[in-house]
Amino acid sequence: MDTSLALQKTKKHLRESGLKLTPQREATLLVLLENEKDHLSAEEVYFLVKKKSPEIGLATVYRTLEILTDLKIVDKVSFNDGLARYDLRKEGAQHFHHHLLCLECGSIEEVEEDLLGSVEQIIEDNYHFLVKDHRLTFHGVCKVCQAKATE
Amino acid sequence: MDTSLALQKTKKHLRESGLKLTPQREATLLVLLENEKDHLSAEEVYFLVKKKSPEIGLATVYRTLEILTDLKIVDKVSFNDGLARYDLRKEGAQHFHHHLLCLECGSIEEVEEDLLGSVEQIIEDNYHFLVKDHRLTFHGVCKVCQAKATE
DNA sequence: GTAATTGCAAATTCTTTGCACGGTC
DNA sequence: GACCGTGCAAAGAATTTGCAATTAC
Numbered sequence: 001m002d003t004s005l006a007l008q009k010t011k012k013h014l015r016e017s018g019l020k021l022t023p024q025r026e027a028t029l030l031v032l033l034e035n036e037k038d039h040l041s042a043e044e045v046y047f048l049v050k051k052k053s054p055e056i057g058l059a060t061v062y063r064t065l066e067i068l069t070d071l072k073i074v075d076k077v078s079f080n081d082g083l084a085r086y087d088l089r090k091e092g093a094q095h096f097h098h099h100l101l102c103l104e105c106g107s108i109e110e111v112e113e114d115l116l117g118s119v120e121q122i123i124e125d126n127y128h129f130l131v132k133d134h135r136l137t138f139h140g141v142c143k144v145c146q147a148k149a150t151e
Numbered sequence: 152m153d154t155s156l157a158l159q160k161t162k163k164h165l166r167e168s169g170l171k172l173t174p175q176r177e178a179t180l181l182v183l184l185e186n187e188k189d190h191l192s193a194e195e196v197y198f199l200v201k202k203k204s205p206e207i208g209l210a211t212v213y214r215t216l217e218i219l220t221d222l223k224i225v226d227k228v229s230f231n232d233g234l235a236r237y238d239l240r241k242e243g244a245q246h247f248h249h250h251l252l253c254l255e256c257g258s259i260e261e262v263e264e265d266l267l268g269s270v271e272q273i274i275e276d277n278y279h280f281l282v283k284d285h286r287l288t289f290h291g292v293c294k295v296c297q298a299k300a301t302e
Numbered sequence: 303g304t305a306a307t308t309g310c311a312a313a314t315t316c317t318t319t320g321c322a323c324g325g326t327c
Numbered sequence: 328g329a330c331c332g333t334g335c336a337a338a339g340a341a342t343t344t345g346c347a348a349t350t351a352c
Contacts, residue, residue, distance in 0.1 A: 020326080022332065042317080057334040062317065078229045080286075082342080083316060100280045111278065115270045122266060123289055129251045129260070130292040135231075138274055139284040146281055171306065171351050193342080208309040213342065233317080234341060 027053045028064045032088050039085040102142035178204045179215045183239050190236040253293035
């Protein structure tokens with residue numbers, strides 16, 4: 001939400017890794033903040049950043065997104081459509097949020113609730129696997145498309 | 152497990168869609184059955200099929216895997232390494248199984264337990280989303296790598 | 303027989319890399 | 328001035344497509 005706060009935090013984060021907050025990186029982060037609810041591909045980020053900074057190159061966007069992923073500021077996700085999408089990590093979220101992918105219209109809804117606490121416990125207990133993160137996507141039919149189907 | 156039964160079922164399945172069971176398709180399916188526990192990429196399937204039928208082309212493997220995915224005989228999954236992997240659907244399984252991806256060694260373990268029943272109920276109730284399938288992968292450290300770390 | 307299928311090579315799509323130039327402390 | 332970062336163009340990797348020849352049913 002607080003854009004300038006997010007920028008400050010990222011700047012600090014970058015510095016700690018010996019990196020700079022360049023205008024290109026700032027513009028990219030702003031685009032991600034402004035489109036928090038979307039799941040933009042690298043190319044989509046590129047086009048949006050280009051509106052602010054027309055001189056930016058696609059390679060820079062890729063490089064920036066990789067850095068932001070390493071810093072765990074964004075998460076790289078893939079919905080089986082063969083291209084990577086980038087999703088801003090919610091401030092202070094303990095766990096990565098989940099997604100509802102509609103098979104009819106392709107929309108993606110986010111689910112912020114944790115829901116997996118007890119499941120992770122089972123995984124750690126029964127499989128002796130140390131859980132660090134997760135990716136959970138439900139495939140199905142969204143509210144809107146269900147309504148359409150019964151028309 | 153029962154290979155010839157699986158072949159018969161697939162043949163019927165193909166016929167119902169007006170498709171043929173060619174030697175190439177049979178060889179591809181056999182490779183998937185023989186490597187049920189792996190998560191082969193298209194290229195890996197191609198090399199394994201080539202051992203049986205050296206004349207097969209990579210494009211045919213891609214086309215076959217797409218058909219098998221459409222018929223829901225295999226599931227196409229992606230573990231953020233930028234290439235698609237194909238996972239045989241367990242006979243009679245109500246739900247797609249889950250995965251444990253080790254961030255240290257890259258190994259993938261399968262979890263057959265359902266675990267998501269109550270979570271799906273919450274999604275349907277609270278989000279009015281009709282769940283058809285899911286993809287759940289835990290990222291973390293496997294048993295073996297944990298042991299290595301404490302050496 | 304005929305519509306489906308194949309192998310090959312070329313084309314596409316997404317992403318990464320090499321490199322010379324520009325900016326920063 | 329060393330080093331990081333950039334844009335561009337070329338390279339690379341994964342996947343798809345066009346097409347003439349072949350095959351399953």
